[in-house]
Amino acid sequence: MxxxxxxxxxxxxxxxxxxxxxxxxxxxxxxxxxxxxxxxxxxxxxxxxxxxxxxxxxxxxxxxxxxxxxIPQITYREVMDFFEVRMLLEPFIAGRLAGQVRPVQAKALKALIADQRRAATTGDTLEYHRLDLAFHSTLAEMYGNREMVHALSQMRDKMYRLSKYIHRTHPDRLATNVEQHEKVVLAILDGSCAEARQAMETHLQWGRDVNIAPADRR
Structure with missing residues (x-):
């Protein structure tokens, strides 16, 4: 039955x-x-x-x-607020993970970067888009603060739309995106809290600036 x-x-x-x-x-x-x-x-x-x-x-x-x-358009103010919240949470997460990830977690992060690089090289924007979201959610889940995971998950739809826009309209920027992700991972694996925080902050500032560039505004 x-x-x-x-x-x-x-x-x-x-x-x-x-x-x-x-x-x-x-x-x-x-x-x-x-x-x-x-x-x-x-x-x-x-x-x-x-x-x-x-x-x-x-x-x-x-x-x-x-x-x-x-779907309503995402306004300039919403983009700024969205990235401001992420820049409070995600650099903190990256910094706290530095030197703390287990071997199996390190292997998973390296595999994510390899998959992203492959998708960027082949120009598979949809697959890269999926992997991009997975990268950020994986770091939050590895850190394990359920409130932070929940806060980021609440922004997932907006994150999905903004990163999808960048990947679809600017496939040439995929290589830059994956290089920034790799810098975050390398700093985490090296155990450098300050470098991990800075690498994530630089990455998020880049994403924010791409989304608010005058030529790209919706």
Whole structure:
């Protein structure tokens, strides 16, 4: 007998699918009607409407009267606030990890860098994008402060959108990105707290400046 608790509700399936569809959209200006989403997901309107309302309440989508929903643009102020919070947390995490990672963790970090370098070399921006997010979340999880992990996870959607924009529109910057990640890892493995903090801070400042450059502003 199938355990009903293990079967995801249609509204939850709709939520996850619509959320990912909108986050992955190449053009954030596209407006999606509920009928289009229902047809795309091959679901009824009820679970789609429930999912859309949940996404709206979480601030992930904005409603366009008589049209549908879309991902709201990220403003200059939001970018600055987003990176300010990350620059308080992530350099601290990198510094505290310096000289403290176990051999198996060091191996995992080196493997991440190798995978990122491979994706950067081949120009696989989608794979690099996934690995970029994995790099930052892995460091936070290795440090183990659950409140910090939670705080960063709360910003994951915005992190996803901003890094996806950089990777998709500037694939030439992937090499720079992976070099910065490698400097963070090397400083951590060398046990240099100050260098690890500085390397992460430099990396985040670079990401912030790329996102607020006048030619790149959304």
């Amino acid at each position: 199938t355990d009903p608790a293990r079967k995801p509700l249609k509204k939850d399936q709709a939520y996850q699918t619509i959320r990912q569809l909108l986050l992955d959209a190449d053009d954030p200006e596209v407006i999606y009607s509920e009928r289009f989403l229902a047809a795309e997901l091959e679901m009824g309107l009820a679970p789609v409407r429930s999912a859309v309302e949940r996404l709206r309440s979480e601030g992930i989508v904005e409603m366009i009267p008589k049209s549908g929903v879309r």
